[in-house]
Every structure is written in C-alpha cells, then in structure tokens.
Amino acid sequence: MFFPNEMKRITVVSHKIHLQEAVKALYDAGVLHLKEYVPSEGDHYPIGTPMENAEKISELLLMLNSIKTQVDLKAVTKTKAEFDLERHENLLRNFQADVNRINEGIKQAEDALKAGERRREILEFHLKAGVQKFDALKGYDSLDVLNGYVPDIDVLKVRMANVEHELMAGVEKMAGGFPVIIFVKKSDMETARHALASAEFTRVDVDMDWRTATPQEESAIFTKERNALVKKADDLRKELADLTKAKGGEILGTEDALTTEIRKSEAPLKFAVSNHSFMIQGWVPKGKESSLEQKLASITDNMYFSAEDVGEDEPAPIQLKNKGPVKPFEFFLRLYSLPSYKEMDPTFLIFLTYPIIFGIMMGDIGYGLVLFLGFAFIKYKMKKMRSVASVLMISSLFSILFGFVFGEFFGFEAIGGITLHPMIARAEGLNAMLPVSLMIGLVHLNLGITTGLINELREHKLRHAMGKASWFILEAGGILYLMSTFLKMETGVDPNLSLGIFLVGVVLLTIGESYRGLIEIPALASNVLSYARIAALGLAGVQLALVINGMADGMFHAGGMFMVMGVALLFAGHAVNMLLALMGSFLQSLRLHYVEMFSKFYHGDGEPYKPFGS
Amino acid sequence: MSDIAVIAAAATICISAIATAWAEKELGTSAIGAMAEKESLFAKGLIITVIPETIIIFGLVVALQIIGMAGGA
Structure with a gap:
C-alpha cells in the first residue's frame, strides 16, 4: 500500500530453437514485463529479428484495417478465432473480394443514376412543354427551333408580336421558368433574337438521342430503368449488410488472433539473439517467478532461468497496489508520473489530504450533496470517468462535512428552519480562515518532507536524510521566532534561542543538501503562503452564493412574476457557482499536491507495469 | 480606514x-500546444x-497587510 509492488529481475537464456516455444510460454503466463535489450558497443549479441510469419501477419492486419474502413463492424458480436494463418488469409481475401465486388456494383449503379439525371431533366422539359413527338422538333430547312425558359409567357408573346413564329409553351413553371419551344424562320432570326432577349429568354441545349418517338414512351422506359438501378443498388447494400453480419464476428475474432500473434512474432526485437542462442530479460511481481520458471522448464531442460532482486537505480516497472477507496486516487499519479521503483507510493497520502483540502474549499452541505449524487450518477454511467468520479464522490463527502463546520447550506445558515451554528464563520472575512489555511499548508508540506525523509532513509542516503530532517528543526526555530517577535505571542522560549535553533537547521540543511537547500528556504515560505488559496477560494464561493441568495430574496419580496424569476435565479445561480467552485477546488487542491507537496519529495518517472501477453 | 489605503489594496x-x-x-497556450x-x-x-x-496569492497577502495596517478589516 505504501510502496509499489516488489519485482524480481528475470533472465532466461537458451538455445535459439526453443525461442518460439519460450515466447509462447511467456505470453501465456502474462506476467513478465519485458526489458528492451539495447546492445551497447562491444556486445556480442545483436537484437533479434521478427519470426518468419511476422511479415504475413502484418500484411493481413493491414488488409483487415482496410476492410474495417469499408464495412461497419460496430453492431456485430465478436466470435473467438484460434490462430490459423491459412484460414485467416482465406477468410480475409474472400471477404475483401466480396466487399470489393459489391462496392464496385453499388458504385456503377450510382454512377448510372447520376448520368440519368440530365436525361430526366431534358425529358421533363419536353413533357412540360407539351411535345407530342420528338420528330416534330427537327429536320426543317427554313426553320430554327429554339428551346428554353422564360419568366413570363405573356411578355414573350408581346415582344414576339412583330416576328412571325410558332410557340409551344408549358403552363407549369419549372426551376428555370416556363418551358417554351419557338419555331422561327431562319431569315427572321436576327429580329427574333432581340425580341427574345428582351423577354429574358434563356436558351437550353436539349439535344439528345431518344430511343422512342414520343416523350411519354421515353419516360416510361426511363422510369423502368431508373427503378431497376435503384433496386440493384439496394440489393447490393443488403448483400453487404448480410455478408457483414455473417462474417463480421469472425473478422473481429481474427483481428484479435492476429494482434496476439504479431506481438509474439515481433517480441524477439526486444531480445538479444545470436546465431545459436537467445537471452530474454524482464521483471515479474515477486511471488510469480516460480510458476514462470516451471512453465519454461517444461519446454526443455536446457533453459537457464534466474530471478534476482532489483538492483540500485534499476528501472523496474511500477505496479501500484492500493485497494478499496484508495485505489481511485492512483488516477492522480497516472496523470502526473508514476513513482520510481524505490520510492514511496504517495497515493495513500493523497487519499488522506486531497478530499480534506477540496472539502474546505468547497465546504457547503448543499453543494456537497448535489455533487455527491452527480458523481455517483457519472460513476455508474460512464466507465471511463470512474476513478475521477470516485475521487470526487469522496471529496464531496468532505464538502458536506466542512459545510457543517462553516454552517452553510447553499450559502444559507439554515436547513429547512433548523439554524446551523458555524464553528468558523468564513463568510465574514478572510481573518478566520487564513491562519487555518496556512496551518494546513504547513502540515501538508511537512507530510511531504516526512515522505522524502523515509525515501532517503530507505535508500540509505543518510546525508540527504539529514537534510530532510533539518527542515523540522529549521521550521520549529523559525516559527517560534516569528511568533515571539512579529506576533508578540508568549512562547516561553527566548527569541535568541529560537533564532539559534533556526540557524542550526540552516547549517544542517546546507550540509545535507548543499546550496540547493539554501535556495529552498524562501521557497518554503512561498509554498506555505500558497495555501492561502484555500481560504480565498472558499470565501469567493460563499460570497457568490450570498449574492445569489440576496438577489433572490429581493425578488421573493416583490411577489407575483418575480417569485418565478427568483426560483430560476436560485437554480441557475447556484448551478453556475457550484461548477465554478468545483473546477476551482478540483484544480487548486490538485495543484497544491503537485506543485507544493510533491516538490518536497517526489521523483516519479516510473514506467507502468505492462506484462507481455495481457 | 483611509480612502487611499482602500485604493492601494484594490490596486494590489x-x-x-x-x-x-x-x-x-x-x-x-504553450502547454495546450504541447498537450x-x-x-x-x-x-x-x-x-x-x-x-x-503565486503572484496573485502574494498580492492578496499584501492587500490584507495594507488593510490591516490601515486599521480596517
């Protein structure tokens, strides 16, 4: 709970012919965190090469990814598939071929439909204009036939009054205007053109090879063809859906099988492999090494296996082992950086202090209740948010607790007629809360320093440990001195003596942590002051709540419609204030941990434990 | 409390x-870019x-000091 899980360093060496079986055994065991082998100059062992089927598997995975972009596999349920390269290849190739054929068919049908669109437009022009036979529109020696649209047929008739012409005009307006076909003598074309231009005639090209004599017959054929194309495309889409439904599960299963296999096949890239032998290194959690040894020993007797303790500064992977309500707080470490192997796991510390600091900033019974229920809902509904929601649920409980301390329920000092008696009236100014906040800061920072002290002692770095311990002496002297000189309090200790204690602390610190320790002394003061934000944030939150309540109160006294507005204001105002306070409290208390507390002890940079084969 | 002290605290x-x-x-902006x-x-x-x-926290502390010295709060 206070330290990451203990690990053992594993080394496996054997003849190269056993490599494949060894990899399989390690993968199935799923406990070994592989150490990447990096050959340094002068090493005899080069890095291994992927097994021979790796290339083929990669190719199939690539094909599978391309298939996934073409069909929708979201709705299908996965069926488990055993690894069988030949079967996987057949399945994928056949499926890909089918998908290609169907998609090609759909594309052809869609293209044909698109091409038919222009034919349909021109056909409609003829139908609307009242053409009986296509023949009537062409084959004249002395006549020109003009097709087009006009905005107004009466205007056209007036403008064309002086030109000898025949007019066929539709009565129904189309997108471009009324469809008209005008027959004019070729000799009159010049005058006709001017007349038509003044009637805003727009000419359209309707030249087309028609397969029948009349627009009606043509239209019948066209509709039939169109329906056939739509049906073809629909059928193909249905075929694709059926195919996806039938084979989709197996495809997803194949993906799993191939992904597993590619991990095994490419594992030798992390090993040292010579012409005849191989060496695998990694770490397993303590207690798992003997079962791993047995698994490997069952392959061959010629397998060297060793499990050793993790050495100094060895980058062993980190497996945190917190349980129950502490576990969700690991989220903060994953967000920041996991502890290094020898370091104390501060999750439990965060579990103790984070909710308290959050609760003080957000101390309100009403807000705490709403947030608790809200995050309970989020925890239940959204799997990804589970750890954050758990952390905030615990923190909300502390909000409720400190709500009683401050006597606040949505900013009111009463719940349903029962008056709350605040132990600390923080709404009345910073004076009450400021010293409390700074005190919390001092305690919090010293928890950090204590953790640092434990870390240094565990690593037997006694000089650094003394440096950490000297902080306590320094602080004690400094605080006593400040109390007696600046605050004029009766401490019972002579100011000169306390100054002496402080100086002893400074000297020990300088010995322990050299000049860096000296720089840290003013930093400690600014760190402590930084905790003033606990008071400031709480005050801002409660003042806003009071403003909202005051405004709503005025509206309730006005009566009538204002009552409704007052209720709306209460809801909206407290919702906004609560969200602001939530964001502020969440980030600020996180910051106090990351920036202020962690700077006293934390190294981090641990690599998460990710066993091969899980 | 004198007006000038109040203005000084507010300005701080x-x-x-x-x-x-x-x-x-x-x-x-840089952090978001990196993220x-x-x-x-x-x-x-x-x-x-x-x-x-930390800057504004110091500002807050100084403002409180000013108000305290001016005899208000």
Whole structure:
C-alpha cells in the first residue's frame, strides 16, 4: 500500500530453437514485463529479428484495417478465432473480394443514376412543354427551333408580336421558368433574337438521342430503368449488410488472433539473439517467478532461468497496489508520473489530504450533496470517468462535512428552519480562515518532507536524510521566532534561542543538501503562503452564493412574476457557482499536491507495469 | 480606514491579477500546444501553467497587510 509492488529481475537464456516455444510460454503466463535489450558497443549479441510469419501477419492486419474502413463492424458480436494463418488469409481475401465486388456494383449503379439525371431533366422539359413527338422538333430547312425558359409567357408573346413564329409553351413553371419551344424562320432570326432577349429568354441545349418517338414512351422506359438501378443498388447494400453480419464476428475474432500473434512474432526485437542462442530479460511481481520458471522448464531442460532482486537505480516497472477507496486516487499519479521503483507510493497520502483540502474549499452541505449524487450518477454511467468520479464522490463527502463546520447550506445558515451554528464563520472575512489555511499548508508540506525523509532513509542516503530532517528543526526555530517577535505571542522560549535553533537547521540543511537547500528556504515560505488559496477560494464561493441568495430574496419580496424569476435565479445561480467552485477546488487542491507537496519529495518517472501477453 | 489605503489594496489585487493572467496566458497556450502533440503532458502542462498563481496569492497577502495596517478589516 505504501510502496509499489516488489519485482524480481528475470533472465532466461537458451538455445535459439526453443525461442518460439519460450515466447509462447511467456505470453501465456502474462506476467513478465519485458526489458528492451539495447546492445551497447562491444556486445556480442545483436537484437533479434521478427519470426518468419511476422511479415504475413502484418500484411493481413493491414488488409483487415482496410476492410474495417469499408464495412461497419460496430453492431456485430465478436466470435473467438484460434490462430490459423491459412484460414485467416482465406477468410480475409474472400471477404475483401466480396466487399470489393459489391462496392464496385453499388458504385456503377450510382454512377448510372447520376448520368440519368440530365436525361430526366431534358425529358421533363419536353413533357412540360407539351411535345407530342420528338420528330416534330427537327429536320426543317427554313426553320430554327429554339428551346428554353422564360419568366413570363405573356411578355414573350408581346415582344414576339412583330416576328412571325410558332410557340409551344408549358403552363407549369419549372426551376428555370416556363418551358417554351419557338419555331422561327431562319431569315427572321436576327429580329427574333432581340425580341427574345428582351423577354429574358434563356436558351437550353436539349439535344439528345431518344430511343422512342414520343416523350411519354421515353419516360416510361426511363422510369423502368431508373427503378431497376435503384433496386440493384439496394440489393447490393443488403448483400453487404448480410455478408457483414455473417462474417463480421469472425473478422473481429481474427483481428484479435492476429494482434496476439504479431506481438509474439515481433517480441524477439526486444531480445538479444545470436546465431545459436537467445537471452530474454524482464521483471515479474515477486511471488510469480516460480510458476514462470516451471512453465519454461517444461519446454526443455536446457533453459537457464534466474530471478534476482532489483538492483540500485534499476528501472523496474511500477505496479501500484492500493485497494478499496484508495485505489481511485492512483488516477492522480497516472496523470502526473508514476513513482520510481524505490520510492514511496504517495497515493495513500493523497487519499488522506486531497478530499480534506477540496472539502474546505468547497465546504457547503448543499453543494456537497448535489455533487455527491452527480458523481455517483457519472460513476455508474460512464466507465471511463470512474476513478475521477470516485475521487470526487469522496471529496464531496468532505464538502458536506466542512459545510457543517462553516454552517452553510447553499450559502444559507439554515436547513429547512433548523439554524446551523458555524464553528468558523468564513463568510465574514478572510481573518478566520487564513491562519487555518496556512496551518494546513504547513502540515501538508511537512507530510511531504516526512515522505522524502523515509525515501532517503530507505535508500540509505543518510546525508540527504539529514537534510530532510533539518527542515523540522529549521521550521520549529523559525516559527517560534516569528511568533515571539512579529506576533508578540508568549512562547516561553527566548527569541535568541529560537533564532539559534533556526540557524542550526540552516547549517544542517546546507550540509545535507548543499546550496540547493539554501535556495529552498524562501521557497518554503512561498509554498506555505500558497495555501492561502484555500481560504480565498472558499470565501469567493460563499460570497457568490450570498449574492445569489440576496438577489433572490429581493425578488421573493416583490411577489407575483418575480417569485418565478427568483426560483430560476436560485437554480441557475447556484448551478453556475457550484461548477465554478468545483473546477476551482478540483484544480487548486490538485495543484497544491503537485506543485507544493510533491516538490518536497517526489521523483516519479516510473514506467507502468505492462506484462507481455495481457 | 483611509480612502487611499482602500485604493492601494484594490490596486494590489488588480495589478497582481493582471500579472498572473498575463503569465498564465503565455504558459497556457504553450502547454495546450504541447498537450495537443502528447496527451500525457496534461499534468506537467497544468503544473507549469498554474505556477504564476503565486503572484496573485502574494498580492492578496499584501492587500490584507495594507488593510490591516490601515486599521480596517
């Protein structure tokens, strides 16, 4: 709970012919965190090469990814598939071929439909204009036939009054205007053109090879063809859906099988492999090494296996082992950086202090209740948010607790007629809360320093440990001195003596942590002051709540419609204030941990434990 | 409490707030840029972004000192 899980360093060496079986055994065991082998100059062992089927598997995975972009596999349920390269290849190739054929068919049908669109437009022009036979529109020696649209047929008739012409005009307006076909003598074309231009005639090209004599017959054929194309495309889409439904599960299963296999096949890239032998290194959690040894020993007797303790500064992977309500707080470490192997796991510390600091900033019974229920809902509904929601649920409980301390329920000092008696009236100014906040800061920072002290002692770095311990002496002297000189309090200790204690602390610190320790002394003061934000944030939150309540109160006294507005204001105002306070409290208390507390002890940079084969 | 002390306290808060905002603007934009490249930098980006908050906390402390010295609060 206070330290990451203990690990053992594993080394496996054997003849190269056993490599494949060894990899399989390690993968199935799923406990070994592989150490990447990096050959340094002068090493005899080069890095291994992927097994021979790796290339083929990669190719199939690539094909599978391309298939996934073409069909929708979201709705299908996965069926488990055993690894069988030949079967996987057949399945994928056949499926890909089918998908290609169907998609090609759909594309052809869609293209044909698109091409038919222009034919349909021109056909409609003829139908609307009242053409009986296509023949009537062409084959004249002395006549020109003009097709087009006009905005107004009466205007056209007036403008064309002086030109000898025949007019066929539709009565129904189309997108471009009324469809008209005008027959004019070729000799009159010049005058006709001017007349038509003044009637805003727009000419359209309707030249087309028609397969029948009349627009009606043509239209019948066209509709039939169109329906056939739509049906073809629909059928193909249905075929694709059926195919996806039938084979989709197996495809997803194949993906799993191939992904597993590619991990095994490419594992030798992390090993040292010579012409005849191989060496695998990694770490397993303590207690798992003997079962791993047995698994490997069952392959061959010629397998060297060793499990050793993790050495100094060895980058062993980190497996945190917190349980129950502490576990969700690991989220903060994953967000920041996991502890290094020898370091104390501060999750439990965060579990103790984070909710308290959050609760003080957000101390309100009403807000705490709403947030608790809200995050309970989020925890239940959204799997990804589970750890954050758990952390905030615990923190909300502390909000409720400190709500009683401050006597606040949505900013009111009463719940349903029962008056709350605040132990600390923080709404009345910073004076009450400021010293409390700074005190919390001092305690919090010293928890950090204590953790640092434990870390240094565990690593037997006694000089650094003394440096950490000297902080306590320094602080004690400094605080006593400040109390007696600046605050004029009766401490019972002579100011000169306390100054002496402080100086002893400074000297020990300088010995322990050299000049860096000296720089840290003013930093400690600014760190402590930084905790003033606990008071400031709480005050801002409660003042806003009071403003909202005051405004709503005025509206309730006005009566009538204002009552409704007052209720709306209460809801909206407290919702906004609560969200602001939530964001502020969440980030600020996180910051106090990351920036202020962690700077006293934390190294981090641990690599998460990710066993091969899980 | 004299008017000038009140104005001084208000100015302390205002100016330190502007300073904080200015510093966080510069840091925040860079941090978001880095986060867009690599999401795991969230915590480090957050820490670097919130460091200038100390400025306004000092502003707050100084403002309280001014009010205290002027005999108000």
